[in-house]
Amino acid sequence: MELDKPYYAVIFSSLRTEGDDGYGQMAQEMEELAQQQPGFLGVESARDGLGITVSYWESLEAIANWKANMDHRQAQRNGIKKWYSWYKVRICRVEREYEFNK
Amino acid sequence: MELDKPYYAVIFSSLRTEGDDGYGQMAQEMEELAQQQPGFLGVESARDGLGITVSYWESLEAIANWKANMDHRQAQRNGIKKWYSWYKVRICRVEREYEFNK
Numbered sequence: 001m002e003l004d005k006p007y008y009a010v011i012f013s014s015l016r017t018e019g020d021d022g023y024g025q026m027a028q029e030m031e032e033l034a035q036q037q038p039g040f041l042g043v044e045s046a047r048d049g050l051g052i053t054v055s056y057w058e059s060l061e062a063i064a065n066w067k068a069n070m071d072h073r074q075a076q077r078n079g080i081k082k083w084y085s086w087y088k089v090r091i092c093r094v095e096r097e098y099e100f101n102k
Numbered sequence: 103m104e105l106d107k108p109y110y111a112v113i114f115s116s117l118r119t120e121g122d123d124g125y126g127q128m129a130q131e132m133e134e135l136a137q138q139q140p141g142f143l144g145v146e147s148a149r150d151g152l153g154i155t156v157s158y159w160e161s162l163e164a165i166a167n168w169k170a171n172m173d174h175r176q177a178q179r180n181g182i183k184k185w186y187s188w189y190k191v192r193i194c195r196v197e198r199e200y201e202f203n204k
Binding site for chain 2 (some may be wrong): 009010013017039045046047048049050051052054060079080084085086087088089090091092093094095096097098099100101102
């Protein structure tokens with residue numbers, strides 16, 4: 001199905017360091033904060049060893065604003081310092097989608 | 103970082119039905135089969151309740167060929183019949199990416 005209006009996905013793939021060290025609380029706070037941002041459409045998350053979080057946004061501008069958010073920037077710094085041994089961020093334009101519902 | 107050459111991501115988000123019913127074997131076979139397809143670049147997968155599998159491809163044509171692959175089509179039919187209560191597929195163009203490595 002072609003989209004009437006394209007939107008954007010941020011694919012955040014990551015490997016965690018050992019221990020929690022405030023990670024769980026931060027992750028919950030960042031998800032709540034993301035949901036309050038203009039242009040936020042939704043988020044999906046899973047982890048078993050590798051973690052994948054995909055957030056969906058109306059525009060590249062909305063993504064840039066979220067990346068620049070001060071509380072989020074602090075979380076990004078701690079992510080590099082403490083919580084992640086590796087991550088990769090991919091910013092994508094959603095071209096098509098389809099869904100199955102039983 | 104801007105990409106020299108854009109590539110594509112297929113985000114497959116899913117909820118499983120109860121029980122295995124051949125799912126584990128199929129999932130492994132499909133991952134091995136995908137890796138043999140022309141234009142396949144990689145795959146990342148995680149599940150805890152919600153499952154997210156993201157596969158990466160050189161072109162939309164490579165994705166269309168993989169979708170049309172006969173063994174994969176059989177797996178898709180069984181997916182609808184047996185393994186998934188819900189799924190959503192998003193086909194995306196990767197616009198930018200960056201990586202952190204400790």
